[in-house]
Amino acid sequence: AQSVTQLGSHVSVSEGALVLLRCNYSSSVPPYLFWYVQYPNQGLQLLLKYTSAATLVKGINGFEAEFKKSETSFHLTKPSAHMSDAAEYFCAVSGSTGNQFYFGTGTSLTVIP
Amino acid sequence: GAGVSQSPSNKVTEKGKDVELRCDPISGHTALYWYRQSLGQGLEFLIYFQGNSAPDKSGLPSDRFSAERTGGSVSTLTIQRTQQEDSAVYLCASMKDRGKTDTQYFGPGTRLTVL
Numbered sequence: 425a426q427s428v429t430q431l432g433s434h435v436s437v438s439e440g441a442l443v444l445l446r447c448n449y450s451s452s453v454p455p456y457l458f459w460y461v462q463y464p465n466q467g468l469q470l471l472l473k474y475t476s477a478a479t480l481v482k483g484i485n486g487f488e489a490e491f492k493k494s495e496t497s498f499h500l501t502k503p504s505a506h507m508s509d510a511a512e513y514f515c516a517v518s519g520s521t522g523n524q525f526y527f528g529t530g531t532s533l534t535v536i537p
Numbered sequence: 538g539a540g541v542s543q544s545p546s547n548k549v550t551e552k553g554k555d556v557e558l559r560c561d562p563i564s565g566h567t568a569l570y571w572y573r574q575s576l577g578q579g580l581e582f583l584i585y586f587q588g589n590s591a592p593d594k595s596g597l598p599s600d601r602f603s604a605e606r607t608g609g610s611v612s613t614l615t616i617q618r619t620q621q622e623d624s625a626v627y628l629c630a631s632m633k634d635r636g637k638t639d640t641q642y643f644g645p646g647t648r649l650t651v652l
Contacts, residue, residue, distance in 0.1 A: 429615065432578070432589070456637045467541065467643035475638040510567075512589065518637035523568065526594075527580035527635065 425453045430528035438536045439523045443487075443502040444481040445531045447515035450496065456518040458525070459489055463511045471513075474498060485509070496520045539563075541644035543629050544647030549650045550619055557613040558647045570608065571604055571614050574626040583627075586643065619651045628644050 431446040449455055456475050460468040472483025479491040484507075489500045500513060515528040550556050568597040571583040582596035597603070601615050601619075605649045606612040616623055626648050628639040 439630055460641075465645065465646045468630075468641075469643065470640045472589075473638065473640070516580075523585055523593065523637070524582050525580075526569075527572075529577065529579040 425456065425520050425525075426517045426526045427461070428526060428528040430513075430515050430531050432531055433529065434532045434534070436534040436536055437505045439507055440504050441503060441537045443500070443509065443533065445500040445513050445515075445533065447489075447498045447500065447528060448496050449498060449515075449517050451517055457489075458516040459483065459498075459500050459517075460514045460516060460527075461511050461534050462514065462530075468514060471500070494508075505508050505533075505535045507537065509533060541629055541631050541642050542546075543627075543647050544618065545647060547650075551569070551652050552621060554620055555571075555617045556619055557614065558616075558646060558648065558649070559630050560592040560612045560614070560629030560631075562610065562612070563633075563642055564610075565603035566633050566642070567583035567609070568632035568635050569606060569612050570586045570630045572630065573598075574646070576625075580628065583614070595622065607629070612643055619649075621651050624649055624651045640641070 427447045427450045458473045459471040462468045472481045474491045483487045487502045544559045567588045569586040572580040584604045585593040601617045604614045626646040628646045630643045632639045
């Protein structure tokens with residue numbers, strides 16, 4: 425079965441500091457992995473996705489994530505946090521069968537000025 | 538429209554009443570998902586529609602929950618005899634096509650409160 429675990433339900437960083445949001449996955453097949461962001465009062469939108477091409481994936485707004493099979497991880501990073509990055513971030517994995525996607529419990533990012 | 542829309546944005550109801558939540562997907566998108574987002578929880582899959590195929594209802598938590606998609610477009614999620622534990626944000630997402638790598642486009646959600 426597929427699942428994702430997001431370590432840290434709340435992360436606070438200073439403006440300009442490195443952002444690191446952790447996601448570990450469990451999958452019985454090569455996974456397809458996603459990061460979505462949910463800004464306040466808005467729907468989730470895709471940040472980036474790993475689809476078995478390059479292991480380092482670049483997304484919107486300066487975010488990137490690296491697929492590490494040996495660590496079963498897909499952590500999200502951004503070199504320099506901006507106030508506008510404050511949001512809820514969700515990691516997700518495709519199911520091995522059918523068309524389900526499995527989401528983590530989310531990480532709320534706070535950026536301190 | 539430009540994106541996925543959901544209505545109402547907020548719904549307050551009394552325990553035992555029925556509610557209907559609506560989702561308008563992006564035009565031309567064949568796949569449609571319903572999720573439930575409870576406080577402190579991730580997104581819980583409820584149901585999936587793909588074109589004219591039979592829906593995947595494996596995520597519906599009880600027989601009080603049902604959904605339909607008319608004409609391959611608009612979808613309605615119905616919750617009968619609502620309970621307080623049904624209180625959550627209900628999210629709808631559409632995808633252009635089926636596929637494990639496709640992007641889901643989410644609506645803003647309907648916040649349901651059952652008193």
